[in-house]
Amino acid sequence: MSGTLVLCGAPIGDVRDASPRLGEVLASADIVAAEDTRRLRRLTAALGITISGRVVSCFDANEASRADFLLAQLRAGATVALITDAGMPAVSDPGFRVVAAAVAAGVSVSVVPGPSAVTAALAVSGLPTDRWVFEGFLPRRQGERRSRLAELAGERRTLVILEAPHRLPATLDDLSAAFGGHRMGVVCRELTKTWEEIVRDDLAGLCEWAHGREIRGEITLVLAGAPPASPPAEAMVAGTPAAAAFAVTLAAEVAGHEASGTPRKEAIAAVAAAHGVPRRAVYDAVVAAKAR
Known part of the structure; x- marks a missing residue:
């Protein structure tokens, strides 16, 4: 009988957001595959648990080869816990290849839900949440980013984007140019952490806020959807x-x-x-x- 792959949602900042079940799964799994084994050790120390199984790394650069190893262990009946540095594996984080391989092989896949910067930012944004779309990280190259934003300019649903702090000012400039400076947006920085900051303004105002300051930490952007062409x-x-x-x-x-x-x-x-x-x-x- 094959084992089970368990996707483990990790705290995005405050370790107190970890569920008791997360600790139980990490402590009892035969194998724990972690994006960063050092961060995993810090998390388990904070939770006061000891991992009894084997710990292996599973990050972007080695995920393809690691997927073969983990699948072999799953087929042999092992319980494999997959955890990334923060949030949910496979959602703008390593894990998709492992999950896809397990599903294709008919292996059971389960999940320990946990905090998510995407849904946390969406909830606190004050923008419509009934229909929304997650774009993940935009292209790093400016030309490719601008082309992608031109495609998204007409999207009517609320849009959630992840961005690196050093690219935030340039991305906001491109967003303002593509969507119009009047479009409302929310910058969520370091959610659940000590220096949490939420800035709400139109894109023109957010551009002004971002330039000339040092920005650090994890960034999640929430943007209002495109307005109708015109009211009746x-x-x-x-x-x-x-x-x-x-x-x-x-x-x-x-x-x-x-x-x-x-x-x-x-x-x-x-x-x-x-x-x-x-x-x-x-x-x-x-x-x-x-x-x-």
Whole structure:
């Protein structure tokens, strides 16, 4: 009987976010495959557990060859725990090749869910979360990055991107050029860590914030989706039923953002960007709703 591959979600910063089950799996697995074995040792020390099985490395450069070894162990009945430095294996981290090989071989694959910078940033962003898309890391070369952003400019869903701190200013510049400086965005830095920082502004404001400062740590960007081409023409004619209904919609969306903790100014900007209307129109809709 074949064994089980267990994908282990690791804390993204604060070790207290680790689940008790994570410790149990790491302590009992026959093999623990880690992106960085030194970081694994620090994690297990913090959790107060001792790994009883064999520890091997599994990172980008050796994953292809390591997958063959791990698959052989799984076929022999071993329980293999796969863990990366932070977050979930195979999600912008090593692990996909191992999972794909296990699935193709009919080996059981399980998961210990854990913290994720992607969903954490999305949740605190104050931007729509009902439909979103994860883009991962953008191309490092500027020309390729700009081409990719041109393809994404019309994406209507909220967009989540990972970025290295030293590339953040250039990426924000390219985002502003491709999406427009009015598009709302949120920079989430060092989530759950001591120096956690969340900056909400339109892209023009985020560009101004990023330049001229030293930026360190893990970066997750959340960006509002592209607005509709334009609101229905009848909704913009003052005094009509369609305009009144549209104003109610705008005010309700601002209220929803505020309920999630977004300041009113930022909520108004986000709704204006989402619908492609002036911020003043959204502000007026909010004032009118308060007067009712």
